[in-house]
Amino acid sequence: MPAENGNSENGDVGREETRGEGTVATSGNGLVDVYREMVMVRTFEEACQKGFRSGKIGGYLHVYIGEEAVASGFLSAFKEGDRVITAYRDHPHALILGAEPKNVMAELYGKGTGLVKGKGGSMHLFDVENGLMGGYGIVGGHIPLGVGMAYAQRYQGSDHITQLYLGDGSMSNGAFHEAANLAGLWGKEGLCPCLFIVENNQYGMGTSVERTTAMTDLAAKFDAYGIENEKVDGMDVEAVMEVAQRAADHVRETGKPYAVEALTYRTASHGAADFMEKYRTKDEVDEWRQRDPIGLLEKKLLENGELDEEKLEEIKGETKELIDDAVKFADESDQPDISELYTDVYAGEDEYLGEK
Amino acid sequence: MAETKTYREALRDAMVHELDRDESVVLMGEDIGVYGGTHLITDGLYDEYGPKRIMDTPISEGGFTGAAIGMAMLGMRPIVEMMTWNFSFLASDQIIQNAAKVRYFSGGQVEVPLVIRGPNGGGVQLSAQHTHSLENLYGHFPGLKVVSPVTPNDAKGMMLTAVRDPNPVIFLEAGALYGTKGEVGEGDNAVPFGKARIAREGTDVTLIAYGRQVSLCMRAADALEEEDGVSAEVIDLRSIRPFDEDTLVKSVEKTHRAVAVQEQWKWFGVASEVAAIIQEQAFDYLDAPVQRVSGAEVPAPYARNLELAAFPSEKMVANAARRTLYIEEK
Numbered sequence A: 001m002p003a004e005n006g007n008s009e010n011g012d013v014g015r016e017e018t019r020g021e022g023t024v025a026t027s028g029n030g031l032v033d034v035y036r037e038m039v040m041v042r043t044f045e046e047a048c049q050k051g052f053r054s055g056k057i058g059g060y061l062h063v064y065i066g067e068e069a070v071a072s073g074f075l076s077a078f079k080e081g082d083r084v085i086t087a088y089r090d091h092p093h094a095l096i097l098g099a100e101p102k103n104v105m106a107e108l109y110g111k112g113t114g115l116v117k118g119k120g121g122s123m124h125l126f127d128v129e130n131g132l133m134g135g136y137g138i139v140g141g142h143i144p145l146g147v148g149m150a151y152a153q154r155y156q157g158s159d160h161i162t163q164l165y166l167g168d169g170s171m172s173n174g175a176f177h178e179a180a181n182l183a184g185l186w187g188k189e190g191l192c193p194c195l196f197i198v199e200n201n202q203y204g205m206g207t208s209v210e211r212t213t214a215m216t217d218l219a220a221k222f223d224a225y226g227i228e229n230e231k232v233d234g235m236d237v238e239a240v241m242e243v244a245q246r247a248a249d250h251v252r253e254t255g256k257p258y259a260v261e262a263l264t265y266r267t268a269s270h271g272a273a274d275f276m277e278k279y280r281t282k283d284e285v286d287e288w289r290q291r292d293p294i295g296l297l298e299k300k301l302l303e304n305g306e307l308d309e310e311k312l313e314e315i316k317g318e319t320k321e322l323i324d325d326a327v328k329f330a331d332e333s334d335q336p337d338i339s340e341l342y343t344d345v346y347a348g349e350d351e352y353l354g355e356k
Numbered sequence B: 001m002a003e004t005k006t007y008r009e010a011l012r013d014a015m016v017h018e019l020d021r022d023e024s025v026v027l028m029g030e031d032i033g034v035y036g037g038t039h040l041i042t043d044g045l046y047d048e049y050g051p052k053r054i055m056d057t058p059i060s061e062g063g064f065t066g067a068a069i070g071m072a073m074l075g076m077r078p079i080v081e082m083m084t085w086n087f088s089f090l091a092s093d094q095i096i097q098n099a100a101k102v103r104y105f106s107g108g109q110v111e112v113p114l115v116i117r118g119p120n121g122g123g124v125q126l127s128a129q130h131t132h133s134l135e136n137l138y139g140h141f142p143g144l145k146v147v148s149p150v151t152p153n154d155a156k157g158m159m160l161t162a163v164r165d166p167n168p169v170i171f172l173e174a175g176a177l178y179g180t181k182g183e184v185g186e187g188d189n190a191v192p193f194g195k196a197r198i199a200r201e202g203t204d205v206t207l208i209a210y211g212r213q214v215s216l217c218m219r220a221a222d223a224l225e226e227e228d229g230v231s232a233e234v235i236d237l238r239s240i241r242p243f244d245e246d247t248l249v250k251s252v253e254k255t256h257r258a259v260a261v262q263e264q265w266k267w268f269g270v271a272s273e274v275a276a277i278i279q280e281q282a283f284d285y286l287d288a289p290v291q292r293v294s295g296a297e298v299p300a301p302y303a304r305n306l307e308l309a310a311f312p313s314e315k316m317v318a319n320a321a322r323r324t325l326y327i328e329e330k
């Protein structure tokens, strides 16, 4: 059983050893790198919103603004060979695991240089080489897949684990309950190293958790399936990192699933096209903004002297440059070749069964 | 009397009409209440009718659709919103295994007066998991009625008919056209199921479609007229099950040529059914093989250029018509 929930002082639990080889600078001194990573994700997401408004990005666009500490914190416990699966709010997972921002942006711009060749768009980022087994668009639909992946990892004799991200809203879906039950069951035999990470951002689209279930303690829902669980302040990245490391170690050692409900908040609208927000007040959003995960970390790092204003500006400047370059790359890339329409439908020699 | 309204307003009008007329009518779905509906179809209804009749549901398509079937079996008349039909796969077990069949396997002891409605079809870069046209899927199952109106007037008139029908109705809306305007009959202008609409009269070739593809056929018909002097008739099927075979056959008897258009995949689709009906009932009148225009046999791609290439275009329709007339394609 993992230790009680406490904040480790410097929070950068084995970061260097555990991080997969990302392109996002993670070498060096722990928390400052986490800060840089979160700023990078935020800057990327803001660029996406801009791209959507100007019509460069089509379809649905869901950004992670306000929730950065969750993905960043949990992925700090990622070890090479582990797997990550999530829903459609998937940009941070791809970026933090090491996908190049320019390829992610090109995907959103519908270009042939995109992470999945322009075929999936924002909701379907995949980077199998770096561990990302995808973003999925049907709420709850990916949860059983993650449980199956965890089983496969043990079946194949590895000590890797699956980080399975899911939304508060998805827990009303039958697929969640069926998958959690399976995970609990297989976990009894040590055959399901699945770390469930509930990104509880308080809403599924316009419906609050209170209006979606009579049992609002989401972590406790896992009790019904024999899966140990806890909650964490998802705005405090150090707290998240601590839980993540402990929970990942536990899952890795025992082969049993474990669940963490991260309490966070989507300060952006649900999707880029959703401006109305009739379901919440401005005051509520402002209140959560006071606890913005990047703001909190920034304050801490300035206070303890790990960062000063100059370094801060430097990080922001470098990040802006990185994302500006990504946007430029995306903009200048070509659309996929039309022949791509007919590839990847089937594996094997005949990739397309139909007339062209 | 008629008024100009959007497709969206026409749908809401019909539901308001039925909510006022019949207390057993309730609306259910994700974010249809406080939020006003993700496509704003139900905007304002929550304030007007309250949470008992305008029910916000969790993201539990199988659960709330099944519950709606149960309500209907006890005499309520639920109108369920699928935020988009793509999510109906989660509810398809309830729709197919219960709604479609319970009347039959109960020996006629119960009925299921239920409407399931929402936007169907693609075209806005939502990619593979959010782009489906499901008329052939649901049209396959006896016990279900399946309709697909494209004009605002039909959206309203067929919704009135759907709510009053004692059977489960799959109501496939042209989501891409929610904002388009048209003349809508006032009051009780119920439009019957099983009656196709001649959207444009013509003499040389019949273009057959439903939903969004009707607009495509109208544009193709204009192009054929201008560029080739060809007079195309356009049939809007409106109703997939029951299906109006008469209107189809009569038109082909007149034009001797037919092109069936659908957004969905070619294999096992509605266009195949259209072609089969024509060869069964109007074989001797045909002067050319029936052409089918369909989507490419791939999951929907995201990139704009790929998506456009995956769906039927005005040009593809016009060229198919030219093939039936043995004139050069453009």
Ligand SMILES: Cc1ncc(C[n+]2csc(CCOP(=O)(O)OP(=O)(O)O)c2C)c(N)n1
Pocket (backbone or CB within 6 Å): A089, A137, A138, A139, A140, A166, A167, A168, A169, A170, A171, A199, A201, A203, A204, A205, A266, A270, B030, B059, B061, B083, B087, B090
């Ligand atoms: C089965 C299904 N139903 C409905 C939707 C539409 N939809 C997309 S996101 C969403 C809200 C999901 O909320 P949550 O799981 O809390 O994730 P969040 O968006 O808050 O990250 C809904 C209802 C969908 N994609 N899939």
Ligand SMILES: [Mg+2]
Pocket (backbone or CB within 6 Å): A167, A168, A169, A199, A200, A201, A202, A203, A204, A205
């Ligand atoms: Mg949520």
